[in-house]
Amino acid sequence: MNTPITVAIVEDKELIRQSLAILVDGADGFACQATFETAEAALDHLPGQCVDVVLMDIDLPGMNGIDCVRHLKQLCPATQFMMCTMYDEDETVFEALKAGANAYILKRSPPHKLLEAITELHEGGSPMSSTIARKIASSFHINPTAPNELDVLTPREREILDRLSKGHSHKEVAAELFVSPTTVRKHIFNIYEKLQVHSKVEAVNKYLGRK
Amino acid sequence: MNTPITVAIVEDKELIRQSLAILVDGADGFACQATFETAEAALDHLPGQCVDVVLMDIDLPGMNGIDCVRHLKQLCPATQFMMCTMYDEDETVFEALKAGANAYILKRSPPHKLLEAITELHEGGSPMSSTIARKIASSFHINPTAPNELDVLTPREREILDRLSKGHSHKEVAAELFVSPTTVRKHIFNIYEKLQVHSKVEAVNKYLGRK
DNA sequence: TAAAAAATCATGCAAATGCGGTATTGTCGG
DNA sequence: CCGACAATACCGCATTTGCATGATTTTTTA
Known part of the structure; x- marks a missing residue:
């Protein structure tokens, strides 16, 4: 043995x-x-x-x-x-x-x-x-049926949030998307309202699903 | 059957x-x-x-x-x-x-x-x-022997970074730790240097281990 | 087709932030 | 004992950001 x-x-x-x-x-x-x-x-x-x-x-x-x-x-x-x-x-x-x-x-x-x-x-x-x-x-599984908070966001807002999550600034995102920085700021403001947050880090945390 | x-x-x-x-x-x-x-x-x-x-x-x-x-x-x-x-x-x-x-x-x-x-x-x-x-x-597995980038941070810096990762501001962290806001800013500045980043979101991403 | 939603842009202000320098104190290891 | 390091703190400046208000155009949808 x-x-x-x-x-x-x-x-x-x-x-x-x-x-x-x-x-x-x-x-x-x-x-x-x-x-x-x-x-x-x-x-x-x-x-x-x-x-x-x-x-x-x-x-x-x-x-x-x-x-x-x-x-x-x-x-x-x-x-x-x-x-x-x-x-x-x-x-x-x-x-x-x-x-x-x-x-x-x-x-x-x-x-x-x-x-x-x-x-x-x-x-x-x-x-x-x-x-x-x-x-x-x-x-x-990337749960597609999850009651995702992010559903309230428009595709454009998600796009912007995604870039924010990579650490980019308003200005950088604007340049990447070929729009004015003020537009980006407006979007971010809307995102904050929808997600009920008050800063980038909080928004990114929600976006990446971490509490 | x-x-x-x-x-x-x-x-x-x-x-x-x-x-x-x-x-x-x-x-x-x-x-x-x-x-x-x-x-x-x-x-x-x-x-x-x-x-x-x-x-x-x-x-x-x-x-x-x-x-x-x-x-x-x-x-x-x-x-x-x-x-x-x-x-x-x-x-x-x-x-x-x-x-x-x-x-x-x-x-x-x-x-x-x-x-x-x-x-x-x-x-x-x-x-x-x-x-x-x-x-x-x-x-x-949380690999304990991983070459953790965060090792270069002091305990105090990790403490601050952890609070930043929760979405707190300079001022809030200062209040929580009973130190001056300028101290917190200095720590954050040091953290950025050590982690080679330039914003909160980037630092938090590294802290929470995402690229 | 009319109404609603989304995307775009602007202006302005106050606060927060990033970056630089300087300095004091205490601790720890050589 | 001394140098290195950590933690504390301040000043200052330029930029970024959060928040408010308002407006135009495009797209979607009811």
Whole structure:
């Protein structure tokens, strides 16, 4: 047998932690090297052993699993983190990915799927539950049906706003569009009214969809 | 048997197109309803029939598969698009997702995996090859080792830039930080020099990481 | 075709901003 | 202890910008 994939588990609920440990340790090619009840315990002891894969519960007492990953990923860059959670809430998924997790599965996944996911993760993949993958894919979509604030703007106003967003001044935009600077100023004034803002930065923020 | 999943195939290479059609049509629960050699042909005929799933090659003569999806997704919002490609290049993956595709698999996937992916896609999932999923997950990572331009800024400068990015004026920032407006202006001036920009919008763009 | 919306241009003012120089204070590392 | 740097602060000037008011022409749409 090849060297097994070493796994650590961070999970506060006794029953689940034990079940996972037994599942992983019992399977061929896997070795459960450590289990922790809290994020803090994992932070204390994991950096020393640097396992291959960490199964991380999100909803932990004290520090949550996402923040735990954020810290551990710095200390053990080679370790892969798989978030395990009961629910597939939007925000936590993205927060977990940002923190450095590479896999996100639901606890209700069947055991064999879990082991498969661990293997896949260890081999460089990023296993995700279908519904979670869909969320992620959707986040890329340029949503055409979004209740876009920018709809109230005319094409010309959008054109001008787009150039403002690139950091161009009134004068520059005027030159680019071959119109008078005063015209551009008028447009910008209209844009501000429609978007309910009072400065370029605010307008550009709305245009680029950042709050 | 339930109503089968209706599938269309867009693929220029005769051999692959036929193979896929036979595979899909031969499988239980699937029906290949149409095949097209080009994006243009698909655009002409698909909107009328609105199938469940479209397998879309990316590298097509004339219009490419991504642009084709972009248009078709508008016309048939209910249809799911699965990109099929030989390679897993970075940019095309993201472009495809932005265009509205919900699945992205490699042609070298085994036949049963392909059928499984079609089913999963039709049921609301987003099947991806592991390597592609990893690319996507990685795109969310906030790379802590990135050569961040903002490193040259002092903490105080970042603080000020952060408030500017929220649309606050010199005066407002000064009030928030309990310092004189001239101090804030000086800081901003320094920020501009360090970031090599000449206006708030440009500075904020760099701060928030857009080009 | 008449009314509404969009695009164009102008003038003017006050405030905000960009750019330059100068200076004081405190901290930190060599 | 000294130099480098950060943070603080001021003065001044030219430009940009936010805001108001008004007007003409073109385009869209009802």
